[in-house]
Amino acid sequence: MRIIIVGAGKMGFAVADSLIREGHNVVMIDNNESIVERGENMMDALFIRGNGVRVDVLKEAGVEDTDIVIATTAGDEMNMLVCLTAKKLGAQYTIARIRDPEYLESLSFLQKEMFMDYVINPERSTAREVSRMLRFPFASSVETFARGRVEVMDFKAAEGDGITGMALRDVYKNKKNLPQVLFCAVERDGEAIIPKGDFVIEAGDRVHVAGDVNTITAFFRAIGKGVSSIRSVMIMGGGRLSFYLAQMLQNMHIKVNMIEIQPEKARMLSEMLPGANIIQGDATDQELLESEGLIDMDAFITLSNRDEENLMTGLYAVHRGVKRVIVKSSRENYTSIMKNMGLDSIVSALNVAVNNILRTVRTRSSRSSAAVVRMYRLVGGKAEALEFLADGDMSFMHTPLKELDIEKDCLIAVIVRGNKVLVPFGNDTIEQGDSVIIISKRLGITSLDEVIHTR
Secondary structure (H helix, E strand, O other), X not given: OEEEEEOOXXXXXXXXXXXXXXXXXXXXXXXXXXXXXXXXXXXXXXXXXXXXXXXXXXXXXXXXXXXXXXXXXXXXXXXXXXXXXXXXXXXXXXXXXXXXXXXXXXXXXXXXXXXXXXEEOHHHHHHHHXXXXXXXXXXXXXXXXXOOXXXXXXXXXXXXXXXXXXEHHHHHHXXXXXXXXXXXXXXXXXXXXXXXXXOEOOOOOEEEEEEXXXXXXXXXXXXXXXXXXXXXXXXXXXXXXXXXXXXXXXXXXXXXXXXXXXXXXXXXXXXXXXXXXXXXXXXXXXXXXXXXXXXXXXXXXXXXXXXXXXXXXXXXXXXXXOOOEEEEOOOHHHHHHHHHXXXXXXXXXXXXXXXXXXXXXXXXXXXXXXXXXXXXXXXXXXXEEEEEEOOOOOOOOOOOHHHEEEOOOEEEEEEEEOOEEEOOOOOOOOOOOOEEEEEEOOOOOOEHHHOEEEO
């Protein structure tokens, strides 16, 4: 597909890099000459220096023959105008990054009037992910599929779990009362593994499991990793992500303490978040953290714009015994360092945004009716969890899975039929209207018929 990205900032580059890897033809537009020069040396894309709202600049980029225009500049208003102008000039589909809470209530109206086909709010989406992670103190990621009916999450296997040292095919034979989830991916020594029946989980493996909400909760309770009862949270930083998260936590009746260094921003947050305890100060100051009751908090979440401060302050909270510490990081190369230091729960608004855009692009690029509905990257992007809707008359429907050919390094994890969630076995079939969740080490899959074939 031909794709134009307006705004070559951190997000624009990350999106472009992923799209180029998947074989798309990418054009990038930015006003900054040094950014354009750097991009030309780094990336296999056409770079144009200019204002992405201008008609002549968009025409130079070939907007009339473009499949998707993605607006990722720092300004919400600029992104809206880019989409409006691009659509009027002939672009088939537009995506805009809109982040300001001020636009939240009127977003549906603006989306229609400004010709934005899809809107992403990375901070709000990330806040939703953090709120889910707070339920499980051991999980570094929690993702939902099939409109919240299915969850995919991970945990670090330990000797006391009762499932280590045992082949997966024997787990439920030996533990008949253990709620059945699907072991869908394992990270070992930085590598992604799609496990088969003879795979043996070892202590230290990070294991991804899938299942319906009730079963997956019961499974973790059974292996001694229960749901956390979070009552109080301290948040470092008062940006958009912190605001969205605080709103969600208050709706969950969780007490919120937020530390923001800028006096004016702290005052505004106090007005926007009645009921939250907004503290004006430097959250890297250990004396301030102690005086505000850090050790009494159920969770500490670092959401400042500086990765180094998030890392060091998060480590201090771990050292002081806070049972749930979540750290924001925008740099992929920091992730392994943080995990080696004991910080397993890491979130990235950048990764959330890239995942959402890639899913949308794959849906648009697929010619199949069974296109990607939802996508989430696992094991640092080395594997993917993908949701498809089985729609149309596909050759593999109604055929038992054991009689079908499944692509190598792909696993059918869950089938959702109506309100019923199935962990599939060989005799199960895929039927019209099913939601099918696939785990795959093969990246770039756009449709279900790329994974499943009749013999």
